[in-house]
Amino acid sequence: MSRPEFSGPPELFYNETEAKKYAGNSRMMEIQTEMAARAVELMALADPETAFILDIGCGSGISGQYLTDEGLAWMGIDISAPMLQQAKEYMEVEEDLILGDIGNGLPFRPGVFDGAISISAIQWLCHANRSDENPAKRLLTFFQTLFGSLASGARAVFQFYPENPEQADLICQQANKAGFSGGLVVDFPQSTKAKKVYLVAMTSGIQRLPKALTGEEQPQTQVDNAGRRTFNTGRKVDKKLIPGTREWVEWKKQRQRNRGREVQVSKGTLQGEEVKVNDGTVYVFKSIPYAEPPVDNLRFKKPVEIANSDSVIDTTVYTSTCPNGFDLLTPQNVSEDCLYFSVFANKNCLEKACPVVFFVHDAINEPLSTSDFDELNVAEKFAFDDIVFVRPKYRSSIYGFLEVSKPIDEAPFNVGLHDLKLALNFVYKEINAFGGDPTKITVFGSSYGADLALLLLNSPQIRHIPIYQAILFNGMPSVGGGHSQNATQNVLKMLKCEYDQDEVPLNSTESLDCLYDKSTDELERAVFQTQTSETYWGPRFDQDLIPANDHEQLRDLWQPIPLLLILYAPTSNTDHAPNLDAAESCEILLPYFGYYSNSTLNKCVEFYSSDNRKSYSDALYAYTVKMARMNNAKGSTSYIGIIGEKVDNPDKIKFFVENATEIETDNEAKIISKYNEKIRRFIKGLDGGKLKQ
Structure with a gap:
């Protein structure tokens, strides 16, 4: 039987005669309904009652009717006028339906949909019906506009019939280029008749793909388009339940009601999710707000503590990445509304207080988009081992370290560091609700994050928090002042915020007003276009949060705590230095x-x-040793771990709790495994992780 796509363009194939078949064929309607039900399940809506869904290739409205029956609000788009007419007249669809070619892009405003489904439509874009049509470009245009129209954390699920593996790869590759993560889920892979292929495209978050249906209790390993490690939902399917039946719908609704865990904190009730890791249970809260969104008149200002909420706060999806302007080539879901932190906590910690890790990532080199964060690694290597893991997002670049000539209320210095201070204070006051011990907080910083962590630990403004200990990876902070001033001036010049129309220099307030008028995209592009090897956005002496004006003052003010200092400093380091x-x-x-x-x-x-370039490795080593000796001289204990062997992908070992896209070598895997164990032992207070004292 010839595939429909070979018969010509869909707007011609689905004529009035073909459209009427969907009204008179009960078996076809049953199959379409079952696939729609499965797509909705894979979509994993956080809040079905308020969700707004896009049905792509809605056709005669069969899948839309299922959405309506489920109580979901939706609208549809299709290229065939007869199919849409059938939806209105036979299926009596009352929702809005749009006639359009998805290959030309979707005509919707950003973030309007909470999810999308598509049944048997996406494969049509893989065929060119005119000489000027390019399937790869049409797919990319479609996925890019879809990505923009979906809310943060939303999923789009496509059921389709791939002609061959190459066609499936093409679809997945274009989805990835547009910014989606995820992959393929293949239900009943051993059955010729029952086999169904679904692309689960995620806008944010690296999660294990939902397990495929096999008809057996143990799920079949599913296909993943990028080979990524993702989250295990622990889903088991009763083989007696048939998707689309009333019993199956009731089972699904009950599962949704039982999903997750609520935690009460002073700001309100947080809704997390429960996931299975190995043989244990980990509670995950992906996006806990700790500050009011730093947008509009709060841009460039110190963070404002989040207000109390009377409603349940959904934390089951990742929010946007904080923008920094250093990488405009990689698609990312960025927003200035990004002051959230994630918590991973073992169920066991509710019965016994567990040690806590406050992880400060490198926001300059790794802005911590969800596609760059390996949450399974965290769940397995920290939370599963009874360590509560906290990961805050904070502002960097011009958003966090803008430096005009002098600090003013509209733009104080070091607001990115103030973000971390507020997040740390929130964690100290509230972490016991997640099973964490507030007296055993380990601050863990990586590279630029280690620089900020060290300065934060040295600040008198966090003296009320009994920091237990710290782990610093490649930390060597810059102190003093003026580091971000040149970068700021370059951006002001690029955006024409230095002079007025008469070429009269603007004062600080006037320049700031100009920056406040710029969009996020404009700021990012200006940062991107003005960066050089000498560009540095970072903290500075401010007589407030950072009282130290040089490294001698930094050491004088240091309050001793147990330290684990790890550095990557091979003998000849040609690819890890400025x-x-x-x-x-x-x-x-x-x-x-x-x-x-x-x-x-x-x-x-x-x-x-x-x-x-070897000077950087030598300086890093010398600084680490000097830091350890100073800490020991003040009465505490320091441990040093040195990775002296050069590896192909230094970024892979740089982030013990983050993901890198490169395949790790045996040597890198050995290093990661070795140091993860040492880090965990140190966090738990076990003999310094058996490192050199």
């Missing part, structure tokens, strides 16, 4: 050790002239 010449490197690095004279600078340049 791309600067010897003079630039020495000028930046020498003040870390109190050297300011020209004679010392000249000796440094001479020493590193043949291998200037």
Whole structure:
């Protein structure tokens, strides 16, 4: 039997005669309804009662009728006028239906839909019916406009019949290019008649794909388009329940009611989700708001504590990535409304208080989009091991470290660090509700995140929080002032916020007013276009949150706590250092050790002239040792772990709790496994993780 796509364009194939078949064929209606029911299940709506769904290729309205029966609000789009007419006249569809070619893009405003389903439609885009049609471009246009029209955390589920594996790969690749994560779920893969293929496209969050139906108690391993590690939902299907039947619908509704866990904190009730990890249960709260959205008149200002809420706060989907402007080439769901943190907690911790990790990621080099975060790694290696893991998002770049000539109310210094302070304070006051011990908080910082963590630990403004200990990976913070000022001036110049129309210089307030008028996209592009190897957006001395003006003052103010210091510093490090010449490197690095004279600078340049990038590894090693000795001299204990062997993908080992897209080598896997164990032992207070003291 010839495939319909081979018969011509869909608007011609689905004529009046073909459309009427859908009204008179009960078996066809039953199959379409079952597939729609399965698609809705895979969509995993957070709040079905308020959700608004897009039915793509809605046809005669059979799938839409199922949505209506489920109490879901929806609208549809299809390319065939006769099919839409059939939907209105025979199925009596009252919802809005749009006649349009999805290959030309979807005509909807951003974030309007909470989910989307599509039954037997997407494969039509893989065929060119005219010489000017390019299937790959049409697919990409469709997925890009769909991604934009979906709310953060939403899923789109496509049932389709791939002609061959290459066609399935093409569809998945274009979805990935548009920003979606996810992959294929193949139900009943061993059955010729019952086999169904679904693409589950996720706008945010790396989660294990829902398990495929097999007719057996143990699910079949499903196909994943990118080979990604994702979240296990622990779903088991009763083989006696047939999708689409009343019993199956009731079972699904009951499962939805039982899903997740509610936690009461001072700000309101948080709705999380319960997931199965190995043989245990982990509660996951993906997006807990800790501050009012820093948008409009709150942009560039210190974070404002979140207000109390009388309603249940849904934290089961990831929110947007904080923008930073350093990577405009990778599709990401970004928004300035991004001040949230995630919590991963073992069920066991509700019976015994567990140690807590407050993880500060590298927001400059890894902005922590959900597609870059390996939450399964966290669940397995931290939460499953009775460690409560907290991951805050914070502002960076121009949004977090804008530096005008002097701080003013509209733009104080270090607001990104103030974000972390507020998040840490929230965690200290509320973590016991998740089973965490507020007296055993370990602050864990990675690279740029380690720099911020070290400065935060040194601030008098968090002295009321009894920080238990800290883990710092490749931390070497810059202190003093003026580091972000040049970057700020370059952005002001790019956006024409330096002078008025008469070329009169604007004062700080006027320049800020100009920045407030710019959109997120405009700010990001300006940051992107002005960045160089010397660009640095970071904290500075402010006599407030950061009282230290140089590294000597930093050490004088240091309050001793147990430290685990890990650094990646191979003997010859050619790919982990800033791309600067010897003079630039020495000028930046020498003040870390109190050297300011020209004679010392000249000796440094001479020493590193043949291998200037090695200066960074040497400085990092020296700073780490000096930090450990200082901490020990003040009465605490420090442990040092050195990764001295060069690896192909340093970013892979750089993030022990984050994901990297590269396949890890055996050596990298060994390093990650070794240090994850040491980190866990240190967090639990077990002999410093057996590292060198």
